[in-house]
Amino acid sequence: MYMSDFSGAESLLALEESHPCHDCAVRHLSMCSGLDPGDLRRLRLCGALAAVPAGKALFFEGDPADCIFNVTAGVIRLSKLLSDGRRQVTGFKFAGDFLGIAEEAEHGFTAEAIAPAEACRFSRGRFEDFLAGQPQLERQLHLRAIKDLAAARDQVVMLGRKTASEKLASFLLMLADRSGGMPPHRLSLPMSRTDIADYLGLRIETVSRELSALKCAGLVRLLTQHELQILDRPALAALAAG
Amino acid sequence: MYMSDFSGAESLLALEESHPCHDCAVRHLSMCSGLDPGDLRRLRLCGALAAVPAGKALFFEGDPADCIFNVTAGVIRLSKLLSDGRRQVTGFKFAGDFLGIAEEAEHGFTAEAIAPAEACRFSRGRFEDFLAGQPQLERQLHLRAIKDLAAARDQVVMLGRKTASEKLASFLLMLADRSGGMPPHRLSLPMSRTDIADYLGLRIETVSRELSALKCAGLVRLLTQHELQILDRPALAALAAG
DNA sequence: CGATAGTTTGATCCGCGTCAATTCCAGTGG
DNA sequence: CCACTGGAATTGACGCGGATCAAACTATCG
Numbered sequence: 001m002y003m004s005d006f007s008g009a010e011s012l013l014a015l016e017e018s019h020p021c022h023d024c025a026v027r028h029l030s031m032c033s034g035l036d037p038g039d040l041r042r043l044r045l046c047g048a049l050a051a052v053p054a055g056k057a058l059f060f061e062g063d064p065a066d067c068i069f070n071v072t073a074g075v076i077r078l079s080k081l082l083s084d085g086r087r088q089v090t091g092f093k094f095a096g097d098f099l100g101i102a103e104e105a106e107h108g109f110t111a112e113a114i115a116p117a118e119a120c121r122f123s124r125g126r127f128e129d130f131l132a133g134q135p136q137l138e139r140q141l142h143l144r145a146i147k148d149l150a151a152a153r154d155q156v157v158m159l160g161r162k163t164a165s166e167k168l169a170s171f172l173l174m175l176a177d178r179s180g181g182m183p184p185h186r187l188s189l190p191m192s193r194t195d196i197a198d199y200l201g202l203r204i205e206t207v208s209r210e211l212s213a214l215k216c217a218g219l220v221r222l223l224t225q226h227e228l229q230i231l232d233r234p235a236l237a238a239l240a241a242g
Numbered sequence: 243m244y245m246s247d248f249s250g251a252e253s254l255l256a257l258e259e260s261h262p263c264h265d266c267a268v269r270h271l272s273m274c275s276g277l278d279p280g281d282l283r284r285l286r287l288c289g290a291l292a293a294v295p296a297g298k299a300l301f302f303e304g305d306p307a308d309c310i311f312n313v314t315a316g317v318i319r320l321s322k323l324l325s326d327g328r329r330q331v332t333g334f335k336f337a338g339d340f341l342g343i344a345e346e347a348e349h350g351f352t353a354e355a356i357a358p359a360e361a362c363r364f365s366r367g368r369f370e371d372f373l374a375g376q377p378q379l380e381r382q383l384h385l386r387a388i389k390d391l392a393a394a395r396d397q398v399v400m401l402g403r404k405t406a407s408e409k410l411a412s413f414l415l416m417l418a419d420r421s422g423g424m425p426p427h428r429l430s431l432p433m434s435r436t437d438i439a440d441y442l443g444l445r446i447e448t449v450s451r452e453l454s455a456l457k458c459a460g461l462v463r464l465l466t467q468h469e470l471q472i473l474d475r476p477a478l479a480a481l482a483a484g
Numbered sequence: 485c486g487a488t489a490g491t492t493t494g495a496t497c498c499g500c501g502t503c504a505a506t507t508c509c510a511g512t513g514g
Numbered sequence: 515c516c517a518c519t520g521g522a523a524t525t526g527a528c529g530c531g532g533a534t535c536a537a538a539c540t541a542t543c544g
Contacts, residue, residue: 080399082484088399103388109395135377138384145387146345152394153351157322157330159401160443164500193523201402203501208524225509225523242324406532435491448532450492467491467541 026072029096031140039134046130047122052076058100058111058119065102066124071095074117075190079198080109089199091151092191094178098144115190159201162242167200168210169240172220176230189226268314271338273382281376288372289364294318300342300353300361307344308366313337316359317432321440322351331441333393334433336420340386357432401443404484409442410452411482414462418472431468 021040027033032040049072052058058069061080069076076093090109093099099111099119131138158170176187189196197204214220219236221229230236263282269275274282291314294300300311303322311318318335332351335341341353341361373380400412418429431438439446456462461478463471472478 080395082399082403084484086403086484088402090395090398101388103385103392108392135380138377138380142380142384142387143345145384145391146343149387149391149394150345150350152391152398153322153332156332156394156397156401157324159398160330160440161324161328198402204523205502205525206500209500212524242326242328445533446491447493447534451532454492 024072026096030070030072031098031137031144032070034136034140035134039137043122043127043130046126047120050119050121052113052117052119054113054116056113058113058121059107061107061110063107065100065105065107068100068122068124068127069098069111070120070122071097071099072118072120074113074119075115076117076119077112077114077191077195078109079112087198088201089195090155091148092199098141101141101145114192114195162240164200164202164206165210165213166239166242167202168196168207168214169219169236171196171200172214172228172230173233173236173240176233185229186223187228187230189228266314268338272312272314273340273379273386274312276378276382277376281379285364285369285372288368289362292361292363294355294359294361296355296358298355300355300363301349303349303352305349307342307347307349310342310364310366310369311340311353312362312364313339313341314360314362316355316361317357318359318361319354319356319433319437320351321354329440330443331437332397333390334441340383343383343387356434356437406442406444406448407452407455408481408484409444410438410449410456411461411478413438413442414456414470414472415475415478415482418475427471428465429470429472431470 021027021032021044022037024030024032032043035043050069052074054074058076059065059067071093073095076097076099077089078091078093078099079087079089081087092114093111100107102108131141154170158167162170172187175189179187191199193204193207197207200207202210211220211222214236215222217235219230219232219239221231223229263269263274263286264279266272266274274285277285292311294316296316300318301307301309313335315337318339318341319331320333320335320341321329321331323329334356335353342349344350373383396412400409404412414429417431421429433441435446435449439449442449444452453462453464456478457464459477461472461474461481463473465471
């Protein structure tokens with residue numbers, strides 16, 4: 001059985017007065033946005049800020065689900081494995097995203113940092129106790145779950161019915177939408193080609209080929225291996241829509 | 243723009259004293275299970291029981307999301323379309339399941355009855371007002387959303403990384419698990435081959451072939467076209483796990 | 485019975501996977 | 515600054531799983 005390789009203690013920075021939530025850069029994005037100062041202070045006591053180096057896991061599929069996370073920086077990759085090692089990436093989490101709440105006693109997926117990340121790490125028990133007295137926070141999280149569910153359904157459609165090039169176009173637009181709404185002059189691809197392939201249900205050779213095809217068609221321009229520019233967003237959107 | 247072909251009025255049976263929720267056969271399965279009689283009575287006033295004939299839609303993708311449903315009988319198929327008509331079935335809902343809550347103003351998928359169904363139909367606005375005073379009901383629904391999300395992630399893995407035969411095995415086991423926990427001497431397949439294919443991201447010919455292959459391998463027996471028997475559940479489970 | 489839609493089976497095709505060979509690039513040390 | 519190195523990405527050749535096309539079979543309902 002897997003155990004998390006992220007033992008929090010040494011990388012925890014206590015959430016003390018020296019680092020209070022009201023300085024948090026992503027508070028307006030995250031579930032905490034609706035809390036008043038008193039509740040925020042009590043929530044803070046349920047957890048601590050954790051630095052997660054690139055490549056390290058927050059938790060593995062099958063780990064006891066005793067912690068939940070609020071991502072404050074970096075990128076987290078969510079994935080599931082089949083017994084023979086085939087991997088499916090089920091999503092990416094960015095600053096402001098909430099993650100790890102489970103109905104089961106064990107996490108249903110693995111969460112790993114693909115870029116150096118930070119996350120507020122809460123004890124599940126203490127968080128749930130806190131939640132019991134905060135109906136509007138529960139409502140917040142419920143809304144986020146519904147949003148995640150809609151995103152998962154979109155991924156289902158993509159995996160089940162779209163071609164390789166349509167998948168890649170959908171992926172690039174999804175990233176562009178989530179990387180701040182700004183005109184994405186440069187779109188960063190923090191994940192490896194393997195991660196992209198495992199998200200799209202393809203092999204890395206196919207991702208590479210389709211990316212080249214988009215480049216040749218003039219829809220995108222590759223700036224570096226992990227950075228590109230969308231040149232023709234309408235055409236990309238038309239491709240993504242099927 | 244699509245409009246629902248299910249105009250409720252003529253098929254609504256008012257939820258009056260003559261048909262109170264305490265006679266409801268699926269109450270123990272559904273979100274209402276935690277409500278006391280008084281709250282149940284008030285919830286009842288938010289909606290009505292609707293009979294949905296086979297083939298009729300509860301709502302279409304793109305319809306204003308002003309109604310939500312609690313399925314009490316039958317089977318509901320959820321699906322999404324691409325612009326050129328490719329269809330992906332994103333799930334099936336059975337008695338006791340809750341359905342249609344949306345974060346957006348419009349439904350993100352189509353919900354249609356594949357077998358004659360009944361559902362409690364609530365006005366979204368009135369239901370949300372009621373919900374505001376019922377934190378433990380909100381919690382119920384939140385938990386259901388989390389469960390739906392886990393199921394959607396399983397479907398993502400299936401679509402992205404499993405072979406045709408593994409997909410079919412997973413599907414049959416999922417149905418067996420949901421068709422009451424009883425020893426499934428006879429497993430009913432209420433949906434058409436097309437529905438199964440659109441759920442699994444395959445074509446109906448492939449579904450038919452793989453079903454024949456499972457039959458030849460002695461894992462299942464086809465009783466009728468819409469009923470089968472699982473003969474070797476462990477082998478089927480091993481196949482489904484990849 | 486016949487009509488019609490749904491399902492099964494067969495033959496062939498093609499998109500993406502597999503295998504293999506470069507090429508690119510970040511990091512390291514001279 | 516360049517040379518080296520190992521992992522990641524790209525590109526090419528070929529094969530296979532599932533799609534497509536076509537035909538026969540079966541269930542349901544008048």
